[in-house]
Amino acid sequence: MDAEDRTARWERRAGLPLAVASVLFLVSYGVRVLGEGLPEPVRDLCLAVTYASWALFVVDYAVRWRLSGEGPAFVHRHWLDSLVVLLPLLRPVRIVRIYEGVDARRRGEPRLPLQARVMMYAGLSSGLLGVTAALSEYHVEHDAAGASIRTFGDGLWWAAATLATVGYGDVVPVTLLGRLIAVGLMGCGLALLGAVTGSFSSWLMQRFARDGEDPGWPPGK
Structure with missing residues (x-):
């Protein structure tokens, strides 16, 4: 073995x-x-x-x-x-690594089930990552001088905006550790978003290619 x-x-x-x-x-x-x-x-x-x-x-x-x-x-x-x-709080982002390994082993096989799983797992991982980041940010920020993240709800709102790459700027970290957590969440959010959009784009290309090969496509032909 x-x-x-x-x-x-x-x-x-x-x-x-x-x-x-x-x-x-x-x-x-x-x-x-x-x-x-x-x-x-x-x-x-x-x-x-x-x-x-x-x-x-x-x-x-x-x-x-x-x-x-x-x-x-x-x-x-x-x-x-x-x-x-x-940093065990980053554990949810390992799904990106798992996706790369599974994708490499399954090349040449039907990929729709894999793509569906990746989008589902990445969505769940984004949620878990957002919650853990919100906890960490609240932990280090809520009693800091001049902090805008005073409650766990503020932390959740900040995590959602950061993961979505929106960044409204209404609540922001003010401590060094809080900003480091923010940088990590930005990177992880982009990685998970890339896994989802890559899988979805691949699924669309597969569907378009399949429809293009269908003699009955486009309708009325």
């Missing part, structure tokens, strides 16, 4: 536990950020769940590094995975 097969086998086994860990990470982080009035033991439990989930991401990364047999080259060849380990 070569390295690619071993890695694929590990990813199949670890898929569900990592999905659960991702949900637990987001929920525990959100409860800790938004539940400022909660009892301290509850907040400590949320912190422990957050770190435990993060530890699972690190273990997954280490195992895939070991199975790849690539050595230090694994870090830059899988730069998105490396970034997600450092």
Whole structure:
């Protein structure tokens, strides 16, 4: 069994536990950020769940590094995975990397089901990414001097405008960390938007090509 097969086998086994860990990470982080009035033991439990989930991401990364047999080259060849380990809140954007791998393996096959899945997954990932970015932005901004992001609702509005590349400018980060989060969200938003628009454009081209080959097209011919 070569390295690619071993890695694929590990990813199949670890898929569900990592999905659960991702949900637990987001929920525990959100409860800790938004539940400022909660009892301290509850907040400590949320912190422990957050770190435990993060530890699972690190273990997954280490195992895939070991199975790849690539050595230090694994870090830059899988730069998105490396970034997600450092910043787990970016985990939803891994769908872009998954799309690239699946697309490369399926060339020459019917692509409509894949395109539909990519658009659905990227849409869900955009939503998750927006929520996590809103949590992070609210966390670092709400008590800063001169902040315009005072509530979680402000954070959600800011995240939606940023992901949509609209940028109204009515609420903006004022801290250094908040602006770094904004830059990261802009980059991730463009990547996810590119995955969706690329898949949709490919689907349209496929439909037009199929219609052009249909003897009954255009109607009335």
